[in-house]
Amino acid sequence: MEKLDKLVSTAVPLQIEDIDTDQIIPARFLKAISKVGFGENLFRDWRYASDGHEIADFVLNNPIYKGSILVAGRNFGCGSSREHAAWALGDYGFKVVISSFFADIFRGNALNNGLLPLQVSQQTLEEIFRTIEKDPNVLLEIDVENQTLNLNDQSITFDIDPYKKVCLINGFDDIDYLLSIKDEIDEYERRAGEIVS
Amino acid sequence: MTLFEKIWNAHRVKSIDENRDVIYIDQHLIHEVTSPQAFDGLRSRGIGIFRKNRILATADHNVPTINQHLPIEEPLSRMQVDTLTKNCNEFGVELYGLGHHHQGIVHVIGPELGITKPGMTIVCGDSHTSTHGAFGNIAFGIGTSQVEQVMATQCLILEKPKTMRINVEGTLQKGVTSKDLVLYIIAKLTAAGGTGYFIEYAGSAIRSLSMEARMTICNMSIEMGARGGMIAPDETTFAYIKGRKFAPVGQAWEDALSYWKTLYSDENAVFDAEYTYDAEDIQPMVTYGTNPGMGIGIDDVITIDSNSDSNKKSLSYMGLANGASMKGLAIQNVFIGSCTNSRIEDLRQVADFVAGKQKAAHVKVYIVPGSVMVSEQAKAEGLDKIFEAAGFELRQPGCSACLGMNEDKIPAGEYCVSTSNRNFEGRQGQGARTILASPLMAAAAAIEGKIVDVRNYLN
Numbered sequence: 253m254e255k256l257d258k259l260v261s262t263a264v265p266l267q268i269e270d271i272d273t274d275q276i277i278p279a280r281f282l283k284a285i286s287k288v289g290f291g292e293n294l295f296r297d298w299r300y301a302s303d304g305h306e307i308a309d310f311v312l313n314n315p316i317y318k319g320s321i322l323v324a325g326r327n328f329g330c331g332s333s334r335e336h337a338a339w340a341l342g343d344y345g346f347k348v349v350i351s352s353f354f355a356d357i358f359r360g361n362a363l364n365n366g367l368l369p370l371q372v373s374q375q376t377l378e379e380i381f382r383t384i385e386k387d388p389n390v391l392l393e394i395d396v397e398n399q400t401l402n403l404n405d406q407s408i409t410f411d412i413d414p415y416k417k418v419c420l421i422n423g424f425d426d427i428d429y430l431l432s433i434k435d436e437i438d439e440y441e442r443r444a445g446e447i448v449s
Numbered sequence: 450m451t452l453f454e455k456i457w458n459a460h461r462v463k464s465i466d467e468n469r470d471v472i473y474i475d476q477h478l479i480h481e482v483t484s485p486q487a488f489d490g491l492r493s494r495g496i497g498i499f500r501k502n503r504i505l506a507t508a509d510h511n512v513p514t515i516n517q518h519l520p521i522e523e524p525l526s527r528m529q530v531d532t533l534t535k536n537c538n539e540f541g542v543e544l545y546g547l548g549h550h551h552q553g554i555v556h557v558i559g560p561e562l563g564i565t566k567p568g569m570t571i572v573c574g575d576s577h578t579s580t581h582g583a584f585g586n587i588a589f590g591i592g593t594s595q596v597e598q599v600m601a602t603q604c605l606i607l608e609k610p611k612t613m614r615i616n617v618e619g620t621l622q623k624g625v626t627s628k629d630l631v632l633y634i635i636a637k638l639t640a641a642g643g644t645g646y647f648i649e650y651a652g653s654a655i656r657s658l659s660m661e662a663r664m665t666i667c668n669m670s671i672e673m674g675a676r677g678g679m680i681a682p683d684e685t686t687f688a689y690i691k692g693r694k695f696a697p698v699g700q701a702w703e704d705a706l707s708y709w710k711t712l713y714s715d716e717n718a719v720f721d722a723e724y725t726y727d728a729e730d731i732q733p734m735v736t737y738g739t740n741p742g743m744g745i746g747i748d749d750v751i752t753i754d755s756n757s758d759s760n761k762k763s764l765s766y767m768g769l770a771n772g773a774s775m776k777g778l779a780i781q782n783v784f785i786g787s788c789t790n791s792r793i794e795d796l797r798q799v800a801d802f803v804a805g806k807q808k809a810a811h812v813k814v815y816i817v818p819g820s821v822m823v824s825e826q827a828k829a830e831g832l833d834k835i836f837e838a839a840g841f842e843l844r845q846p847g848c849s850a851c852l853g854m855n856e857d858k859i860p861a862g863e864y865c866v867s868t869s870n871r872n873f874e875g876r877q878g879q880g881a882r883t884i885l886a887s888p889l890m891a892a893a894a895a896i897e898g899k900i901v902d903v904r905n906y907l908n
């Protein structure tokens with residue numbers, strides 16, 4: 253997993269609530285058997301008309317907005333558990349998604365792929381949208397270690413689970429840890445015996 | 450202790466910190482869409498499956514629902530299904546693939562084969578894994594990284610969720626089913642209302658439901674954002690499991706039973722949130738928007754906050770207007786299937802309703818059974834004849850138009866009354882407009898060619 257410690261970038265504002273993973277990456281693009289290439293079809297049906305033309309007023313097609321931070325409305329990533337949503341965002345080049353609320357499975361999937369779901373209050377989210385609207389070139393500064401998000405002269409602190417923070421900063425994933433405790437898992441199986449089978 | 454806590458604690462391998470435990474997984478289910486990258490992960494680490502007796506595979510999301518004996522036509526779908534077969538062979542995983550007597554939607558076959566039992570932990574790379582919770586276990590969907598973790602170690606590192614209890618008391622009206630009940634709850638709590646929680650459903654209305662009806666409710670827990678939903682096991686649960694293929698027998702059955710009987714929330718158990726609803730208040734439900742929380746009773750009218758751009762976008766996608774009734778809306782498609790409502794009881798209910806009736810001429814009706822076993826049972830009972838006579842097309846098992854990964858897609862702009870679980874934009878095909886409803890409401894819509902109140906057709 254790629255490390256994520258500090259990031260300074262402009263941001264792309266996507267002011268829609270309840271964005272589900274079917275919008276992030278529609279099911280018909282889930283047929284790949286590797287993790288790469290999903291970025292091309294990120295938000296496919298909002299980005300392109302059915303004849304393949306770019307939809308001009310969708311924010312990813314607006315050259316004014318760019319950067320590796322996506323700012324989205326509340327309840328981002330609801331719906332299907334497809335990790336392809338996190339892969340698509342990462343493959344497209346996003347490293348952070350800022351929202352006022354994340355769906356559980358998406359949040360976990362994102363963190364397992366070095367993509368930071370950064371949760372702020374609804375009020376802060378609205379301020380961020382307004383700031384970007386006023387100045388699309390405004391830089392957002394994210395410091396994972398110190399859990400801060402700076403924009404203009406404002407500094408906002410955000411929460412992140414301490415365990416996940418260590419993973420993110422060092423690029424570790426859960427599987428490395430689990431593989432290291434195999435003996436304890438064996439021991440659990442003996443202890444649990446037949447009761448929980 | 451809550452039921453959830455009892456099962457969680459019994460599966461704790463160790464605690465990592467205050468919020469985080471390593472949890473042992475009893476049963477892992479996999480399918481073709483969310484597993485290939487996990488197998489690749491094992492390969493690149495040079496490791497195998499840790500406990501082969503605890504993993505089972507089926508092909509469901511991508512499979513065609515006609516001519517399953519022929520090679521899959523769509524090349525990418527074929528590649529994904531073939532990759533699953535190849536991976537299962539290489540890693541020694543049991544596969545109920547196409548052509549197998551036990552093939553079907555992963556959440557339908559687990560229960561019908563007696564794999565799903567009380568007190569277990571069950572995961573699958575699919576959010577509707579919550580379905581299995583109807584048997585009183587902890588079952589939830591996971592991402593592909595976690596699929597790989599379970600393959601490699603039979604464990605997951607998990608944050609302990611908060612607990613919620615939803616009580617539904619009283620008796621459901623005639624024509625109102627467990628699907629309406631769960632759509633009602635989601636409309637009340639919203640599509641995000643359960644986020645961070647694991648739900649236990651309780652109360653007299655829940656107790657009186659069959660196992661299949663309970664599965665429909667637990668299935669849709671994820672549609673309010675919850676990690677999962679569960680119902681304490683009782684005599685209905687035990688009777689359902691007994692005699693199924695993987696159910697314990699003899700002394701093992703007696704032992705299991707005495708353990709299962711300890712699985713309930715203690716009287717003094719504390720939940721982080723609790724809600725109580727009255728079953729009598731629930732009407733047949735339909736959704737009008739593009740998330741499952743946007744649902745109304747059939748007697749009500751669409752009411753959205755018109756200041757919300759998201760809501761306006763949603764209604765315009767659906768071609769519906771604020772203040773309008775759903776009654777009388779002409780529809781073009783009906784889909785009866787998915788892990789929410791494709792079990793034998795659903796098919797029986799539909800057959801009962803449509804026997805001797807004819808679908809409206811302009812409506813296309815698909816019935817897609819959840820598994821080969823459901824399909825065979827339906828035929829054994831002669832339901833296929835009733836469907837045929839009514840003009841309903843009975844297909845072969847799979848996820849089908851629930852997510853439109855195979856050829857079964859709803860054309861852009863058309864309405865589909867669907868017994869599935871998601872009405873997201875494009876879920877059933879680009880531009881498709883999904884209206885979620887119960888199998889009974891779907892059947893009535895198929896006959897009348899428009900949305901109607903099924904209660905007016907029951908005697």
Ligand code: SF4
Nearest residue numbers: 577787788848851852
């Ligand atoms: S039927 Fe639909 S919801 Fe259920 S597992 Fe298949 S795609 Fe997912």
